[in-house]
Amino acid sequence: MIANGERRVVVVEHVVVVGAGLGGVRTVEQLRNQGYRGRISLVGAEPHAPYDRPPLSKQILTGAWAPERIVLKDAEALAGLAVDTHFGVPAVGLTAGAVELADGRSLAADAIVVATGAEARRLPGQPDGVHTLRTLDDALALKAALEEAPSLLVVGAGFIGAEVASAARDRGLAVTVLEAGPVPCERALGPEVGVLCGRMLTEAGVDLRLGTTMAGFADARTVRLAGGTRLSADVVLVGVGAVPRVDWLRTELDLDVTNGLACDASGRVLGADGVWAVGDVAAWDDAGHGGRFRYEHWTSVTDQAAVVARDILGVEAPAPAVPYFWSDQFGLKIQMAGRPQVADSVVPLQGEGLAGGPVKGTVAGYFAGDRFVAVAGFGAAKQVARHRMLLVRGAEKSEVLAG
Ligand SMILES: Cc1cc2nc3c(=O)[nH]c(=O)nc-3n(C[C@H](O)[C@H](O)[C@H](O)COP(=O)(O)OP(=O)(O)OC[C@H]3O[C@@H](n4cnc5c(N)ncnc54)[C@H](O)[C@@H]3O)c2cc1C
Structure with missing residues (x-):
């Protein structure tokens, strides 16, 4: 296929996606959404249909949901996306332009996306x-x-x-x-x-x-x-915590796997032409804030898949996303948007939790000098959504504190 992108023209006939979790599935979806009609192979170590992980420590554990409910794509849905699936067969090696499978096969590809996630430490x-x-x-x-x-x-x-x-x-x-x-x-x-x-x-x-x-x-x-x-x-x-799944790569390529696969801000793996990485396995350069970050957040995986699919096809990238995650525990939703790692101060924006009062309803703002860099909320979804918009806009501290 020839994709006439706004940045360049690329010929892509076969994309191999390694890892059939959220990042792998979202990458496949994004490629198809962008109009890619070439071949896609999805390789997954687990025998199950791709499934979602956040409910594992929530609804699956409490028994509220049966396992069928967390399937991301069943066989019919994957057939609808015209994907060749290789489930229950781990990838065991990466070379320039090919992925080696445990059963001895080798899948040659124009583009390889590593989405092998992480394993429990x-x-x-x-x-x-x-x-x-x-x-x-x-x-x-x-x-x-x-x-x-x-x-x-x-x-x-x-x-x-x-x-x-x-x-x-x-x-x-x-x-x-x-x-x-x-x-x-x-x-x-x-x-x-x-x-x-x-x-x-x-x-x-x-x-x-x-x-x-x-x-x-x-x-x-x-x-x-x-x-x-x-x-x-x-x-x-x-x-x-979790350890990025880079063990299988067994490669002669010169890759930086210090904390996951080091990638540029478009998810291109440094030191490996034609290879991208998304999700928990990937550490992307952050053009806006400097540094390289590996997020283990559901939403970041989806955002990164959108960037990678477009980059493979040579079309314009979406605007950079603000990292976001949530956790459900003890009847409250904890939400965090932004990059608290770069903050040098934390200021209460709502509620009394930081002063020892009720946790519920507390919202905290994180700042690096005058820059608003992150927000955390406890049972305060509306406030977090509002501050997330301010983060996207790059609001100054004075505007955030003004309410
Ligand atoms: C229990 C739990 C609860 C979570 N809750 C939240 C939450 O509340 N909010 C939130 O924001 N995030 C949450 N997360 C994080 C979120 O689920 C992850 O960020 C997301 O699943 C990462 O997607 P991924 O595709 O990068 O990795 P994964 O989902 O781990 O998928 C990677 C896939 O690659 C496969 N694989 C590994 N090695 C190979 C190989 N060599 N060959 C082929 N396949 C391979 C694996 O079997 C796996 O299926 C949670 C995670 C867990 C584990």
Whole structure:
């Protein structure tokens, strides 16, 4: 196919997308939406139809949804997009212009999109039987374990740990959460706002132990703390982040995989012509703020797929998107838009949560000097939506504080 883009003319006959999660599926959709009629191959390590991950720690765990409800595209929908699927067959190598599959086949392509996501980080010496949560199979195993258990111990107070704690409290389990840092979700929200996540946990009856360092596991139900104390529960979940899936690349290309696949601001993988990356595996240059960021956010994956599909076809990129994520826990929606990583101050924009008052309704603004760089809200969807627009417009601090 020849795409007459506004920037250049490109000939693309075969796109291979590696990874059949959200990023892979969105890339396929975007290519078709842009009018691409050439061949697309979608390679997925898991045997399942592509599915959505946010409900794994929410509706799947509580039992509110059956697994069928999280399917992103079933076989019929994929056939409608005219995609050759290779599910249950992981990719095991990348060369210039081809992807090697575990069954020995090689798929030559004009464009390759890496969308292999991330895997749950495991702790050293983590025994079998200690849970992690990344896949549908993980979620079903954890749900089954929680159904039988009176108690849960979560290692790591990030969003996934907190969402699992929330689902377990709904089921009436006694829940303990261990966190090495001074507040939960510090990496995503910063120390001031992370305090509010800690309050949500403790107000829901979770035994939250901050600044607690683990020394290891005694067995699948018992952890050893640095001071020698042992803590046991019927179910143990490790929720200490995710590691980008770059292990399979086995390539002679000179790629930077320090924190995921290093890409330019259009998702082109540095050091590999004709290769792009989207989603949790990809670290994109941020032209607006400087630096390279790897987001593990549902919305960012979708935004990046739109950019990559257009870049492959040589058509104008959409306007840069503001990163956004949400988390549902303890009956509240936490939302974050923007780049809190570049902030040097945090200011309350609404509510009393930052001063010790109710968490619900609190909105916090993040600033880098006079620049408004991020907003976080707790059960304050309208306010977050309004401030998200201000972020898109690049509003100054004075305008944001004026309300
Ligand atoms: C439990 C959970 C809850 C979440 N909740 C939220 C939320 O509330 N809000 C939010 O904003 N974000 C949330 N996220 C994050 C969001 O789901 C991810 O950002 C998103 O799924 C990333 O999409 P992806 O396509 O990059 O990766 P993935 O969804 O991980 O998909 C990658 C796919 O690639 C496949 N793969 C890996 N290696 C290979 C290989 N070698 N060959 C072929 N295929 C391969 C994997 O099997 C997988 O299917 C959550 C994530 C999890 C795990």
